[in-house]
Amino acid sequence: MKFIIQRDQLIASVQNVMKAISPRTVIPILTGIKVEAKSHGVTLTGSDSDVSIESYIPAEENEKVNVEQIEEGSIVLQAKYFPDIVRKLPEKTVEIESDSDLKVTIRSGKAEFTLNGQDAEEYPQLPKIQTDDSFELPIDLLKSLIKQTVFAVSTMETRPILTGVNINLKENVLKFIATDSHRLASREIPVTNTNIEFNNIVVPGKSLNELNKILVDAEETVEISVTNNQILFKTKHLNFLSRLLDGNYPETSRLIPEQSKTLIQVKTKELLSTIDRASLLAKEERNNVVRLTTQGTGLIEITSNSPEIGNVTEDITVQSIEGEELKISFSSKYMIEALKAIEYDEVSIAFTGAMRPFIIRPVNDDSILQLILPVRTY
Amino acid sequence: MKFIIQRDQLIASVQNVMKAISPRTVIPILTGIKVEAKSHGVTLTGSDSDVSIESYIPAEENEKVNVEQIEEGSIVLQAKYFPDIVRKLPEKTVEIESDSDLKVTIRSGKAEFTLNGQDAEEYPQLPKIQTDDSFELPIDLLKSLIKQTVFAVSTMETRPILTGVNINLKENVLKFIATDSHRLASREIPVTNTNIEFNNIVVPGKSLNELNKILVDAEETVEISVTNNQILFKTKHLNFLSRLLDGNYPETSRLIPEQSKTLIQVKTKELLSTIDRASLLAKEERNNVVRLTTQGTGLIEITSNSPEIGNVTEDITVQSIEGEELKISFSSKYMIEALKAIEYDEVSIAFTGAMRPFIIRPVNDDSILQLILPVRTY
The missing domain is CATH 3.70.10.10 (Proliferating Cell Nuclear Antigen)
Structure with missing residues (x-):
């Protein structure tokens, strides 16, 4: 694997995927960032197995070259060192190259780092979510829905289901509800461009907080798909995948x-x-x-x-x-x-x-x- | 005691004296801020017995009224609550009044706080330093001397004397030295407007760090006086008093x-x-x-x-x-x-x-x- 990439773009992508990485994971390879180069661009992945984030940097976009001299391949780099290194490199571009011994060389100006990488084959495969059954929301609206509800989730693990936000999409109304049993926050909005429905899924509050940090206020939209045990938020350059919480969310309407x-x-x-x-x-x-x-x-x-x-x-x-x-x-x-x-x-x-x-x-x-x-x- | 004071001035003074207050002091009354009103102005005092800071707000200054309707008196207020209260009050002025039961009423706009105060007579008297034997330095120069040396003091309590900065004034040269025995930092400057001398006093690094935070870069000068066991830094509105460290500072010149x-x-x-x-x-x-x-x-x-x-x-x-x-x-x-x-x-x-x-x-x-x-x- 080899490519030369704009440092600013790489920094932003690394920051995004780092949101999913926990130094205290039980799966050692998940302390790393997966870097995958294809002819059309570079994808970084971070995961703590509850949340997985993929950030994509296209080789070219809006007539600007982000990545060049790409030789395809992939490697996993230690998240403890890679982000600081990228942030402190001296020049605007960075060359990243891995060899068959999993040694990765990072060059920028006169600085040259060699890091021990790990085999990307050992990195867990993210579940592919079928995105036919999806609906779209403006990013700023999704951020409002999150901010107006997620603070009310429970922080106690005694009733794990209450640590999540309950989300329903029914008859073209999307509703977020959070409660810790002492207070409740809810917000609903009409959704017109879909005919899918889902009932009583519960997304961990922690996942939504991370998502809220990563999504940049913009005109862009986010595409949301739900399966039995996963929810995917997808923007142009980002796949944000979170597991759902198991269990039945309590009926809250009678409280009101x-x-x-x-x-x-x-x-x-x-x-x-x-x-x-x-x-x-x-x-x-x-x-x-x-x-x-x-x-x-x-x-x-x-x-x-x-x-x-x-x-x-x-x-x-x-x-x-x-x-x-x-x-x-x-x-x-x-x-x-x-x-x-x-x-x-x-x-x-x-x-x-x-x-x-x-x-x-x-x-x-x-x-x-x-x-x-x-x-x-x- | 009673007075009406500009809130901004009060906030700044409270922030200054808070630098000396530790919630973990062994002398309970030192968890408080002493407030003393005289006809010419209000003085706040904070102390952890190693460092004491007095901040003075003159009733009038540069044709601006800072404090009015003064009835003289003094009281000690809990430092855990008073600073936040002052910071969050709704109006630009604050009325502070204490009664004979040591109840203190703080009014601003429609907000009225009543706090339990403590008797100012029980607050320890700060030692008076004779300021005839003093010398002056521009504030920015003193800040440079501190910043260029204090980082090198030891953080280990095994040799307490090395946790301080060694200061000498001899033959019109002022010299700061700090070492943790692995590295050493020193800076000297000529001082022309004095004929006092002192040798090998050691000021705790912690005190100098706090002093550096409080002193605002300005054209102003600071007046420095030294006794056997104290050093006083005095500006127009501030008295910063620190104890000196006991013991002999090692001879460092042979290291160089x-x-x-x-x-x-x-x-x-x-x-x-x-x-x-x-x-x-x-x-x-x-x-x-x-x-x-x-x-x-x-x-x-x-x-x-x-x-x-x-x-x-x-x-x-x-x-x-x-x-x-x-x-x-x-x-x-x-x-x-x-x-x-x-x-x-x-x-x-x-x-x-x-x-x-x-x-x-x-x-x-x-x-x-x-x-x-x-x-x-x-």
């Missing part, structure tokens, strides 16, 4: 109250920064709990009290309050994360009493829903 | 070879990036060792070899080589830190054989000296 007793409309940013301040005295030891009290005259009061440290109180003028008076306590962390995910200037919060879950939604947009369970404080 | 057998002149940046690349394969397990070999014809070769991983080799065209041929191995980490400290475009390196310490200096400037002991590799 259908009517409300107190309804508040408030500026998102004002509520967010007030709760952020109140949470300063409600650190871990107090479970981040703050209290919200309606004040009747278009005011709500946010308070927090830690006997040893002190207390804080702040009023907010809201857009409107309807219904019963209310005193309710909740985790400031959950509230802050929900408000940040909503991305609208104004939210409506629907309460059904101090002991029942409440719902936060953008005003005039039902496609986003954030639900939080209150905390008993007496 | 007086003649050389091989003399190389080379571009600093080129040598630095080449050694940085070579060090990629010489990570911790190999003690960061790289090898330098003269190639006779105006070339030196930098190499590194790790049998399990691979090897790297790179030639550098030097400005000149004089004297004997040479093969020498040394820690790339020490070399990189020394070259970064030098801040000149071109350096001269003087070797006296593969087993003797070598010296790196800027070309045509003897005031900076970096010495490194080579490593035996056979």
Whole structure:
């Protein structure tokens, strides 16, 4: 194998596939990056067997030459050293050559590295996903769906299924749901260009977080295909493959109250920064709990009290309050994360009493829903 | 105590004194920030008993009012909460008021915090240093002296005296020396505006690192005074007091070879990036060792070899080589830190054989000296 490649392109590709590589994998060869040169371009692969990422650099694109003097072949390079080497090479191009002893020479300017490679034949074959049954989404929309839900997955391994995001595509509506059983986040969007459906697949939250980091905001679209145990996200230069979680995702729709007793409309940013301040005295030891009290005259009061440290109180003028008076306590962390995910200037919060879950939604947009369970404080 | 203060000024002062506060101090009150209001301004103090920092905010300065409605008094506030609170307050001004029960109320806009304070009488009195015997330095020059030496102090507690920087002022020459016994960094400068002298005081490296962070590059000067066991750095708004290390600093001048057998002149940046690349394969397990070999014809070769991983080799065209041929191995980490400290475009390196310490200096400037002991590799 031999080729000369633009260093910038190689750096970007290496960074992408590194997202899938864990130094603590049980399969030693997966600590490496697979490099495969074909006449049409170079493909890098990284995998921790849960997530696999392939990044493709075409030899030519938009009349620009990325890779030249290609002799086909493949090799696996140690991910512990290769990325730093590429990043610190002195020139704009890099020559990479492997010999029959699996020695790999990396040349750039006067610098010459020789690394011990591993046989690419020993690298596990990625499952091929049939991509006929796929649908497309704009990248920025997929990133929104992820950001608005994935933070609510559970981090506890006691119920592994809750560490994933539940995804459904039914009657041309795509819906993401995440819950850790103390709060729930969901977002749905219409999908018009497909007639495929799938039900209750669960993608690990960790995979979606990595995917969100790799996808660059762009006009581009991503093609999504699902099989029994895998999901593939495919863009022009990237294949992102994740296993699905086994098990049944709980039915969450019955958690969502259908009517409300107190309804508040408030500026998102004002509520967010007030709760952020109140949470300063409600650190871990107090479970981040703050209290919200309606004040009747278009005011709500946010308070927090830690006997040893002190207390804080702040009023907010809201857009409107309807219904019963209310005193309710909740985790400031959950509230802050929900408000940040909503991305609208104004939210409506629907309460059904101090002991029942409440719902936060953008005003005039039902496609986003954030639900939080209150905390008993007496 | 009561006053209304500009939040920006308060934030900056709090950040400064926080540098001295350790959450793991044995004296509980030192986990707090002392706040003292006088009619002329507000002083904050933080201390871990090794380092104490006072930051002063004058009530008025340059026709700008920083503090108003002052009622004199003092209180100690918990450093775990106070800085975050101040940073997140909603308005540009903050009102701080303490009552006779040591309750402190912090108001800004509609936010109101009440914190439990501690009695300022219980805060240890900082030693007063007589500042008649002092000398002045421009801040940027003091920062250079620190940056060019402090990285070479020892991090091992086996010889505590080496964890400090040795400072001498003699015959109008101020000299900083640091060594961890594997390398040495020194810098001297003339000081004209004083006739005081002191010998062999040792300031903890940690103190100097903190001081370097706090001092802002400016035209301002810093006034330095030394007593038996303390050193005070004083600027217009800051008192930075550090204890000195006890013990005798070793005589280092005999370590420095007086003649050389091989003399190389080379571009600093080129040598630095080449050694940085070579060090990629010489990570911790190999003690960061790289090898330098003269190639006779105006070339030196930098190499590194790790049998399990691979090897790297790179030639550098030097400005000149004089004297004997040479093969020498040394820690790339020490070399990189020394070259970064030098801040000149071109350096001269003087070797006296593969087993003797070598010296790196800027070309045509003897005031900076970096010495490194080579490593035996056979």
